[in-house]
Amino acid sequence: MAQQVTDIPKEEVGTVVQDFVDNGADKVFVERQADGKYTVSIP
Amino acid sequence: MRRTIPLALAVLFAGCSLFSPKKAVTQQLENVAKDWCLTMRASQVLCVYPLSEDVQTGDIYLVNTSIPNQIKQYTQNGFLPFDMLLTRLQPVNYRAMYANAYATQDQWGNIPHQWQFPPNATTNNWAAAPHAAFPSYTFGVQQGQSLKLAVPVQAVPIGLSLLNTNEAHGAIEISDASTYGVDQLSLDQQVESWAACPTTRALLARYAPDGPNTHYIRVITRVYLTGKVNVSVTNDASRGGGVDAGVAQNAQLPASATPGDVATSYSNMLTTLNNSLTSSTADVSKPGGSIRIAAVSSRSVSLSQTFSRPIVIGYIAYDRAIGSGGVLGQPRPTLQQMEGTVDPAPQPTQSDVSQSVKFGADANSSIIRAWVKDDVNRTSLQQWLDAQKITTSIPLILNGDEFASLRQRIIDELNLGGPCGTAGH
Numbered sequence: 083m084a085q086q087v088t089d090i091p092k093e094e095v096g097t098v099v100q101d102f103v104d105n106g107a108d109k110v111f112v113e114r115q116a117d118g119k120y121t122v123s124i125p
Numbered sequence: 126m127r128r129t130i131p132l133a134l135a136v137l138f139a140g141c142s143l144f145s146p147k148k149a150v151t152q153q154l155e156n157v158a159k160d161w162c163l164t165m166r167a168s169q170v171l172c173v174y175p176l177s178e179d180v181q182t183g184d185i186y187l188v189n190t191s192i193p194n195q196i197k198q199y200t201q202n203g204f205l206p207f208d209m210l211l212t213r214l215q216p217v218n219y220r221a222m223y224a225n226a227y228a229t230q231d232q233w234g235n236i237p238h239q240w241q242f243p244p245n246a247t248t249n250n251w252a253a254a255p256h257a258a259f260p261s262y263t264f265g266v267q268q269g270q271s272l273k274l275a276v277p278v279q280a281v282p283i284g285l286s287l288l289n290t291n292e293a294h295g296a297i298e299i300s301d302a303s304t305y306g307v308d309q310l311s312l313d314q315q316v317e318s319w320a321a322c323p324t325t326r327a328l329l330a331r332y333a334p335d336g337p338n339t340h341y342i343r344v345i346t347r348v349y350l351t352g353k354v355n356v357s358v359t360n361d362a363s364r365g366g367g368v369d370a371g372v373a374q375n376a377q378l379p380a381s382a383t384p385g386d387v388a389t390s391y392s393n394m395l396t397t398l399n400n401s402l403t404s405s406t407a408d409v410s411k412p413g414g415s416i417r418i419a420a421v422s423s424r425s426v427s428l429s430q431t432f433s434r435p436i437v438i439g440y441i442a443y444d445r446a447i448g449s450g451g452v453l454g455q456p457r458p459t460l461q462q463m464e465g466t467v468d469p470a471p472q473p474t475q476s477d478v479s480q481s482v483k484f485g486a487d488a489n490s491s492i493i494r495a496w497v498k499d500d501v502n503r504t505s506l507q508q509w510l511d512a513q514k515i516t517t518s519i520p521l522i523l524n525g526d527e528f529a530s531l532r533q534r535i536i537d538e539l540n541l542g543g544p545c546g547t548a549g550h
Contacts, residue, residue: 084479087524094484101494101520104503119484 086123088115098122162203164262164299170349170439171460172204180207180437181237182306182348183214185316187332188341188444192462192469199463211328211342214319217513218311221534227305228253237305241434251435254303257349259438262297265361283416284358284426292362298355303435306347309443310530313456316344316445318514320453329451334472341444341470343459350435359425448473480517485526489536492543494523509539 087098095112102110102124113121162172173180187209190198199205219236223229228250232239243250266285285293319325332340399418420427444462446454446469454477457470497503497519506519515531522528522535536543 085518085521086479086481087484087521088481090484090524094486097486097494098484098520098524101523104498105518105520107520 084123086121088119088121089117090120090122092118092120095120095122159201159203160264161262161297164260165349165439166203168259168439169460170441171463172439173437174204176436176438178241178434178436180345180348180440181213182345183216183312183315184345185211185214185319186343186345187211188343189332191337191339192341192444196463196465205459205463212319212325214312214315216307216312217315218307218534221311221537222307223255227255240303249434251301251303251350251352254305254350257302257304259299259302259349259351262299263294264297265294266292281356281358284356284428287418287421287426288358288360288424290360290362293358293360295356295358299351299438300355300429301352301435302349302438303352304347304349306441308530309346309456311534312344312346313443314513314515314517314531316342316453318516320451321516326451329447329453330449331451332447333449333451334447339472340447342447342453343442343444344456345440345442347441348437349439350437352432352435354430354432355419355427356430357425357427444470446470446472448477452478480521482521482525482527484524485529486524487529487532488543489529489532490523492541493532493535496541506535506539509535 085102090098099110099112099122102122107124109124111123113123115121162174165172186207188195189208195205215234216236217233219229219233228239229236237254240251240254241249264281281295281297284295320329329342334340415433416428416430418426418428442459443456444459445456448454452473454471454473457467461467462469493506497506503519510517510519510522517525517528517531522531535541
């Protein structure tokens with residue numbers, strides 16, 4: 083099941099990406115939202 | 126003339142149908158059930174009807190009726206029938222709810238059975254459970270109408286029999302009430318885990334939307350019980366008459382007190398009445414409890430019905446719509462849906478299919494994140510999550526706004542300390 087975290091402030095994006103990597107994710111996607119915040123997801 | 130006769134017959138037939146005794150009795154039965162349930166509704170609780178001991182927190186029922194039709198049913202009858210029990214989950218968060226109080230220590234997987242069937246005891250221990258209180262319920266009985274099935278407690282028809290009347294009014298006081306429940310957050314995580322199992326998903330998929338028909342699951346989060354009901358009945362009839370109510374009883378009021386001391390005579394009369402209801406003891410053992418006459422006069426009688434074990438009279442629940450493939454939508458509280466204060470439980474959206482959380486990390490996120498940098502600790506956390514049947518991944522738990530309570534549980538139960546930890550406080 084796909085997982086994603088939305089509405090991430092810019093300064094927190096790296097930490098969230100690292101959380102997914104530390105948990106064994108092979109691919110992590112980062113997308114900029116229209117409101118300037120970010121979504122981090124894994125397929 | 127040819128057109129007038131069929132019309133007259135039709136009117137006559139319709140009139141007979143509307144005012145038939147059977148219809149009047151049915152209406153009376155429905156009204157009494159509704160009045161009883163209105164007492165529950167006034168206390169912001171959904172009514173269980175008929176009363177049952179076998180309804181528990183964590184029960185998940187299948188609801189086959191659409192929310193609009195349920196609202197109609199609820200408005201007309203005052204209660205919602207239970208359709209089909211899908212499963213009974215044992216909530217895991219009782220420890221956080223009760224913190225060893227109410228005789229729950231080391232009983233987390235056994236609640237409520239440690240109150241129902243305490244080990245090495247001959248009686249139940251519901252007195253130790255959290256207490257609750259309800260307003261009294263008033264009722265009236267009109268001549269020619271029966272209460273045989275509609276009254277949830279048997280003391281009422283017995284009181285009517287003793288007064289030998291079918292015109293009466295009275296009150297029911299719900300006594301010895303208790304309650305227990307669990308938070309929706311933790312219970313819904315268990316529901317998610319249960320729903321994600323392949324066998325469950327296959328079962329739920331059978332109830333995916335079929336045209337306009339939507340099915341729901343109803344999850345019980347709290348129940349209310351009573352161990353004793355006090356009933357007082359006052360005769361409104363100018364003269365007595367036959368009554369068709371409840372279990373037939375032979376008891377009759379003595380015509381007058383015996384001469385001598387008034388208190389002794391009254392006590393003797395009560396004993397006589399109680400003995401007339403049973404051959405050997407002062408309590409009446411009937412299905413559903415024992416009945417004892419507390420006070421009596423020529424026009425009124427007060428009885429108390431004690432249940433051998435408390436029975437559930439009301440509950441709090443929430444609903445989730447079953448979507449395509451058996452995926453569940455977002456939860457909505459059942460009572461608020463029935464009262465029309467929230468919209469019906471929605472169908473699952475794309476975000477329900479793929480797990481999506483809004484960012485909301487806090488101080489506990491930093492503590493847990495630092496702790497799981499060590500792979501041994503990460504494994505320990507994953508094992509703890511598995512034991513709690515929580516399927517959400519660690520990254521989502523660390524960063525999701527909706528998992529703040531779960532992070533606090535992790536901090537507390539794994540003794541991670543930090544500024545928000547409660548261990549040792």
